[in-house]
Amino acid sequence: MPNLTQFRMYPRGFLGDNGAQPQAARTPSAFQEELKQRIQYRVSDRTDAKHSIASNSHVEVLYAQYIKRSTNTGSFEFRRQVLSTALFAFGTFRFKSWYLSQHQSPPCGDLHNRFLTDTLKFISTGKREMSLETWAALLSMSDEGNSIGLPSPYSEEFFNYDHYINLVDVLQEWCCKPNGLEDLLGTLHILFGNP
Numbered sequence: 001m002p003n004l005t006q007f008r009m010y011p012r013g014f015l016g017d018n019g020a021q022p023q024a025a026r027t028p029s030a031f032q033e034e035l036k037q038r039i040q041y042r043v044s045d046r047t048d049a050k051h052s053i054a055s056n057s058h059v060e061v062l063y064a065q066y067i068k069r070s071t072n073t074g075s076f077e078f079r080r081q082v083l084s085t086a087l088f089a090f091g092t093f094r095f096k097s098w099y100l101s102q103h104q105s106p107p108c109g110d111l112h113n114r115f116l117t118d119t120l121k122f123i124s125t126g127k128r129e130m131s132l133e134t135w136a137a138l139l140s141m142s143d144e145g146n147s148i149g150l151p152s153p154y155s156e157e158f159f160n161y162d163h164y165i166n167l168v169d170v171l172q173e174w175c176c177k178p179n180g181l182e183d184l185l186g187t188l189h190i191l192f193g194n195p
Contacts, residue, residue: 010191011055011195013107013112015101017091053141060193086167093166095169103150120158
C-alpha cells in the first residue's frame with residue numbers, strides 16, 4: 001500500500017507530488033487574470049468557487065508554452081524541462097506506487113481508472129483509446145460518485161515487467177513512442193494541471 005502522505009490532490013482528483021506549493025488557492029488562468037484587470041465589474045463564474053486546489057505551476061507553464069508555441073518545443077532544453085518536471089510531479093520514483101495510490105483518491109471514479117489504463121497502454125504500445133483532448137474534457141474532480149474501483153487487469157499485465165516499476169524507466173519508454181514526449185506533457189496537464 002502506497003504512503004498517501006507523500007502525495008497531495010490536484011484539480012482533477014489525481015494525486016501527485018506533495019511539494020511546497022500551497023493547496024489553498026487555484027493557479028489562476030492567464031485569461032481570467034487578464035479579464036479581472038480589464039473589467040471593473042464582473043459576475044463570478046462557478047470555476048472560482050468550484051476549484052480551490054492548486055495545480056502544478058511548472059506543468060502549466062510548460063503546457064502553455066507547448067500549446068502557444070511560444071518557445072522552441074522541439075529543443076533539447078524544452079524536452080529536458082518536461083522530463084525534469086515529470087520526475088518531480090509524480091511525487092515518487094516508484095511509478096507503480098504512484099499508480100496504486102490513485103486508487104486511494106476519493107474523488108477519482110471510473111473515468112479516472114479508464115484514463116490511467118489508457119495511459120499505461122500508450123506507454124507500452126504508443127496508442128490511446130481516446131485523445132488527450134477528449135480525456136481532458138471528460139475528467140473532473142468528481143466522477144458522479146462512482147468509485148474508481150480496483151486497478152485494471154491491464155495494469156497487472158503492465159506491472160509484470162520490471163522495467164515499468166521505476167519512474168525513470170517508464171518515462172524513457174513513454175518518450176520512445178512516436179509523439180511520446182507530447183503525450184507525456186499532455187498527460188501531466190491532465191493529472192496535475194488546471195481543468
